Amino acid sequence: MSDIATPLLAANDLSKEFRTGRREKFTAVEGVSFDVHRRQTLGIVGESGSGKSTTARMIARLIDPTSGSVEFQGEEITQRSGSSLRDFRSGVQVVFQDPYSSLNPRHTVEEVVSAPLRYQKRTATGGYRNMVKAAMERVGLNPDHSTRYPRQFSGGQAQRIGIARALIVEPKLVICDEAVSALDVSVQAQVLELLVDLQRERDISYIFIAHDLAVVRQIAHKVAVMQKGRIVEQGPRDEIFDAPQHEYTKTLLSAVPSIDPRWDAGRCS
Amino acid sequence: MSAHPSRPASDAPVLSVRDLRIEFPLGIVVDGSSFDIARGQTMGLVGESGSGKSMTSLAIMGLLPKEATTTGSARFHGDELLHRSDASMRRTRGDQIAMIFQDPLSSLNPYYTVGFQIAEAYRAHKGGTKAAAMRKAAEAMDRVRIPDAAGRVGHYPHQFSGGMRQRVMIAMALVCEPDLIIGDEPTTALDVTVQAQILDLLAEVQEMTQAAMLFITHDLAVVSQISDHVTVMRFGQTVEQGTAEQIFSNPGNDYTKALLAATPRLDDVVDLPEPILTKGGR
Structure with a gap:
């Protein structure tokens, strides 16, 4: 055996077809392969319709791939069901884009954040309350607000609730599907910092799906660029951003709006 | 790409907003906004959610809900736009003042x-x-x-x-x-490659028609590329105003500085935790 560890998660030749008519099929994802190691972040970037979210949903087993496989800690999970699927899901959590629509508006924060524990049928002495409070505290929310409802929080705070919910089962992998896209930039910067801090602290791995390349540069160790369902290029962050090989990656990078260089001499931070 | 740094702003402003204040029963959403836009010039109105930037544009177009009270003035070629009848506003809107919104669908x-x-x-x-x-x-x-x-x-x-x-x-x-084009986040919902094309198109159209443009967005990078002048808003207040050059190369306000610092950049390389690639880790 080699010294290189088995990746935490490996996607092998994943494809997904959707039926669009009696005889018509649409291939949303085709032959996608990548891996993620512990404490590593894979950024998946692409424009709308590139298949990045479909890929995320297959990894999380929210939808089944048409072909291909996903291995988590060296074990195939695409065929799992029942309690073994539940085991997988305690290791993998998802944070979605829109914090309000992904949090049940009729549940208090305590109910929302503890939901994965209940799904996992985990028991905790003295109930879930202390675990919820600890998770809330860790993501920067006031634990005394655990009886409030999601709508009583700002967008950035609501996204922290989503992160607290993901953290509560101590996952090894968190899939962030446009998790900071709907946030104001100043809030976005804080949430990105929180994600990196949590990674450092708990050795979490992320699959970070985003259309915003500048955001991906802030968080990903390596990057896969998707177009029309395929990965056109993948590699270490700095190679993709500083020396892109594929034409589409180059086009994408040159289209990212940046502060106009004419004004950008006196950069502040 | 698009900007036009030194075109003289010769004649009288196409749009002149003075001390615009918008109040809803629940509170003030815009508190004293003032700016001018000359022919062929673009004013970028930038701020985060709740800053009042969209309310400002709705007031100019006479599209605020009935419960809003507006004071101050917004003059278009010298004519007051505020407190006009719906019928008279409809004649101007879409004719001399055109709007482009975020979601075309x-x-x-x-x-x-x-x-x-x-x-x-x-x-x-x-x-x-x-x-x-x-x-x-x-x-x-x-x-x-x-x-x-x-x-x-x-x-x-x-x-x-x-x-x-x-x-x-x-x-x-x-x-x-139209003599005035108001774009409220017109490129926000678009993919980046498409956004770049639409920004180029807007600049080209403006060059051709010499329309004045009010461009509202949360994205400072987009604003820096398309604007001659910039107004930064926060919680209904104008925190800073100036030429694009002043705002981006020498911002005076702390909030403007914070916004610039928070804007993610392609050339930023952040320190990340080292991945665990070998057996046994650490």
Whole structure:
């Protein structure tokens, strides 16, 4: 055996077809392969319709791939069901884009954040309350607000609730599907910092799906660029951003709006 | 790409906003906004959610809900826009003042062809025959570089991609040759490659028509590329105002600085925790 560890998660030749008519099929994802190691972040970037979210949903087993496989800690999970699927899901959590629509508006924060524990049928002495409070505290929310409802929080705070919910089962992998896209930039910067801090602290791995390349540069160790369902290029962050090989990656990078260089001499931070 | 740094702002402003204050029963949403936009110039209005930037544009267009109280003034070629009757505002809106919103799909009627909708916008203000208006629509679509414009006037909104739909909206905005174009996050919903094309198109259209433009967005990078002047808003207040050069190369306000620092940048390399690639870790 080699010294290189088995990746935490490996996607092998994943494809997904959707039926669009009696005889018509649409291939949303085709032959996608990548891996993620512990404490590593894979950024998946692409424009709308590139298949990045479909890929995320297959990894999380929210939808089944048409072909291909996903291995988590060296074990195939695409065929799992029942309690073994539940085991997988305690290791993998998802944070979605829109914090309000992904949090049940009729549940208090305590109910929302503890939901994965209940799904996992985990028991905790003295109930879930202390675990919820600890998770809330860790993501920067006031634990005394655990009886409030999601709508009583700002967008950035609501996204922290989503992160607290993901953290509560101590996952090894968190899939962030446009998790900071709907946030104001100043809030976005804080949430990105929180994600990196949590990674450092708990050795979490992320699959970070985003259309915003500048955001991906802030968080990903390596990057896969998707177009029309395929990965056109993948590699270490700095190679993709500083020396892109594929034409589409180059086009994408040159289209990212940046502060106009004419004004950008006196950069502040 | 798009900007035009040193065009003289010679004549009187097309739009002049003074001490604009908008109050809702629950509170003040814009507290004393003032700015001018001259012919051929773009004012970028930038801020985060709740800053009052969209409310400012709705007030200028007379589209605020009834419960809002507005004071101050917004003059278009010297004529007051605030507190006008709906009928009089409708004559100006879409004719001399055009709007482009974020989501083209919800701004277009799915039941009518795009050509019909652009032609209607034209005929509502300029009159003439339906055939003449349809020719105007095709011309406008051609001007925003929709390929085969003459053929595509008969297509419905869903037959266009997101970027092409936004071009249709821009064609509709341009068809009456407005002196003022108000864009409220017009590129926010678009993919980056499409956004770049639409920003180029807007700059080109402005160069051609010399319209004044009010460009509202949360994205500082976009603002820096398209604006001559910039107004930064926060919680209804104008925190800083100046030329694009002043705001971006020498911001004076702490909030402007914080916004610039928070804007993610392609050339930023952040320190990340080291991945665990070997057995046993650490």
